[in-house]
Amino acid sequence: MKxxxxxxxxxxxxxxxxxxxxxxxxxxLLFLGLVAAGMTAFxxxxxxxxxxxxxxxxxxxxxxxxxxxxxxxxxxxxMAVVKSLTYERMRTxxxxxxxEALKQESVAREEFQxxxxxxxxxxxxxxxxxxxxxxxxxxxxxxxxxxxxxxIDSGADEGVxxxxxxxxxxxxxxxxxxxxxxxxxxxxxxxxxxxxxxYDQRSRVVGVLVGLGNGxxxxxxxxxxxxxxxxxILTAGRGSLFPKGILIGMVKEVRxxxxxxxxxxxxxxxxxxxxxxxILPRGASFR
Amino acid sequence: MIFVLRVLLIAVSLLIDTSxxxxxxxxxxxxxxxxxxxxxxxxxxxxxxxxxxxxxxGLALGVFFADARVGAMTxxxxxxxxxxxxxxxxxxxxNWAGQAALGxxxxxxxxxxxxxxxxxxxxFSVGPVVGLARLTVDSVLTxxxxxxxxxxxxxxxxRN
Numbered sequence: 001m002k003x004x005x006x007x008x009x010x011x012x013x014x015x016x017x018x019x020x021x022x023x024x025x026x027x028x029l030l031f032l033g034l035v036a037a038g039m040t041a042f043x044x045x046x047x048x049x050x051x052x053x054x055x056x057x058x059x060x061x062x063x064x065x066x067x068x069x070x071x072x073x074x075x076x077x078x079m080a081v082v083k084s085l086t087y088e089r090m091r092t093x094x095x096x097x098x099x100e101a102l103k104q105e106s107v108a109r110e111e112f113q114x115x116x117x118x119x120x121x122x123x124x125x126x127x128x129x130x131x132x133x134x135x136x137x138x139x140x141x142x143x144x145x146x147x148x149x150x151x152i153d154s155g156a157d158e159g160v161x162x163x164x165x166x167x168x169x170x171x172x173x174x175x176x177x178x179x180x181x182x183x184x185x186x187x188x189x190x191x192x193x194x195x196x197x198x199y200d201q202r203s204r205v206v207g208v209l210v211g212l213g214n215g216x217x218x219x220x221x222x223x224x225x226x227x228x229x230x231x232x233i234l235t236a237g238r239g240s241l242f243p244k245g246i247l248i249g250m251v252k253e254v255r256x257x258x259x260x261x262x263x264x265x266x267x268x269x270x271x272x273x274x275x276x277x278x279i280l281p282r283g284a285s286f287r
Numbered sequence: 288m289i290f291v292l293r294v295l296l297i298a299v300s301l302l303i304d305t306s307x308x309x310x311x312x313x314x315x316x317x318x319x320x321x322x323x324x325x326x327x328x329x330x331x332x333x334x335x336x337x338x339x340x341x342x343x344x345g346l347a348l349g350v351f352f353a354d355a356r357v358g359a360m361t362x363x364x365x366x367x368x369x370x371x372x373x374x375x376x377x378x379x380x381x382n383w384a385g386q387a388a389l390g391x392x393x394x395x396x397x398x399x400x401x402x403x404x405x406x407x408x409x410x411f412s413v414g415p416v417v418g419l420a421r422l423t424v425d426s427v428l429t430x431x432x433x434x435x436x437x438x439x440x441x442x443x444x445x446r447n
Contacts, residue, residue, distance in 0.1 A: 025335045029369055032342045036365050039349075039358030040404060046357050054353045061302070061351050068306040143304035143319060143348065144401050146413060146421045151305060178353040185352055193354075193410035213413040213421070214315065272315065 058155075058180030065151055065183060069139040080107055121169040122276055129243065134158055134279040139183065141271070146213045148188035150174070150271055154279065155182045163241060165280040171247035171268030172235055173277055184279075188271050189248060190216045197236035198248055200227050206236055209248060209265065216249070221261040227254055233265050243280065289444060293328070296443075297344050300324050305351070311428075316421060318428035319394050321348075323436040325368045326393040330380050331440065334372035341368025345397070355408065356401055363400030367393035383434035390433025391426040398422050 039046045084103050122135060136158075140151035154160050156179045166173040166186045174194060177187040187194050190211040198209040198218060203226040207218040218233060231251045237244025253264040300320035303309060310317040321344050329337020345364020349357030371380075371389040378392075379385035402418055405411035411418070 025333070028335055029338050029365075032338060032365050033362070036342060036345075036358060036362035040362050041358070043355035043358055043408075047353060047355065050350050050353055050357055054350050057347065057350055061305075064298075064302045065306055068302055068308065072306065072308065140306040141310075142352070143301075143317075143321075144398055144425075146402065146418060147405075149352070185354075192405060192412045210412045213417065217412070272310075 054178070055181060058183065062153075062155065062180055062183040065139045066153055069137070069153070077107075077111075118169065118276060122278060125167070125169055125278060129278075129280055131281045131283070132159065133281075134160060136160075136184075136277055136279060138271075138274050138277065142191075146192070148174075148191040148211065148213065148271055149177060150186040150188060150274070150277075152184050152186055152277060152279075153182065155180045155184050157181050160184045160279055161282065164282060165242045165246075166277050167242075167246055167280060168269050168274055168277050171249065172242055173269050173271070173274065175241055176279065186277070189269075190214065190267050190271075196241065197238040198233050199236045200251075201232040201234050203227060203231070207263075209233070215252075216265045216267060218251075218263040218265055219260075221263070223256065223259045223261060225261055227251060227261060227263050229254060231263075233263075241282070292443065293340070296324060297321060297340065301344060301348060301351075304348075309428075316424040316428060318432040319397065319425065320432065320436075322364075322367050322393045322397050322429050323390050323433045324440070325364065326371045326390050326433055327386075327437045327440050329368050329372040329393075330375055330386065330389065330437070331444075334369040336368075337372050338365050338369035341365050341393075341397075355410075356404060359401045359404035360397075363397035366396040366400060370396055383437075386434040386437050387430040389430075390436075391430030393433075394426040394429035395422065398425055 081104060084100060134154055136152040136154035138150050139153045142149040150173070152166075160176055160179050162176055162179055164176045166175060172189055174186050174188040174191070177185045179185075188211065189196065189209065190213065192211050192213055194209075194211040194216075196209050197206060199206040200218075205221060205225040205227055207221045207225075210217050210219050218227070221227060229251050233248045233251065235242035235244060235246045235248060247268045249265040249267040251263045252266045255262050255264070300323075303320050304317070307317070309320070322341075325337055325341040325344060328340045341364035342361055343364075345360040345362070345367075346357070348364075349360035352360075371393055374392070375385070375389060378388050380389060399422060402411060402422065413421075
């Protein structure tokens, strides 16, 4: 009698579960899709549910981001050390050691000096405002690259509130979008979701500053409005978010279309290079 | 055990995505690590598993940022997780180039969904050309990362 090669293996009999597997899978996917679509259609209601959960989740996330920030800074210093080690390898051992020590010391000193300068500027700026001003360090950003939000290491525990204005030594940064216990998310002025009132310092013309992702645009200016390349654009202080007169940027290009003018603005603050910021309470003003 | 490892991997990838570790210096674009991982789960385990991981990751990201995009991120994550499983046959998913293409598709779906949602709400003022260019660069970077993540997952899950 000729037996098949795998006669001892039990033949596969499709079970009921297997038969309905495709339907089961499609049902689950449909359910998840409906939940996600519902959340997309009613974002404001979703946020109401999400906010308490966020508080718990963001404790762990905030700690992780702080650690990542420390690792990133340490990594940069480590890279600098590795580069200088490679450069010095050709020289004698003693000379190399001396040079290395000096170089590391100077790098560290330069870094301290730069940090001290930045903090001094920040402190000087802090004295310019009324109210309780908070300082924070930038620890992360929005994962979707064309949105410009920042994550800072101060949150509700330090007294940060939603819709507080955020500034840097070089100008306005944005506003606090959401607050966690020990960190907050800041919406950059050039984020496509941001809109604030702004004015031209020279001609006092007021428009609406709209974010474009990597720059911003002053819109809704009338055809006769006086605006020129190189003009400084400042916050208008309307809506009590930003105090009036904080630098936003310079006019890069003026475009006329029909009865309206729009001006491209080069932001004074570029978030990729931002390390420390100040958070102003609502209603803060210059002394 | 493998489930815990997967959760850890997703958590670390979300942390990397928000901490700007992999951001290119001048372009500002970055690969979306969690999308690459979700696409690999989808290719290895099927649409439901990939979709569930994408849904959870997108939801976690949306909850963390707690802005109006939470639903779009969840839906984008779900699509990025389940669509590659359905189209993998046509894109030679066992080949690294196919995996890269599927990773790029996942990123396109996720970021496209978030961008489209913001555009519909009138919150996305960037022109379509710039938006699409950034979307393309991010997708290419994510696509490039996907085969590497695939190898990593293969090794991780074979050893455990």
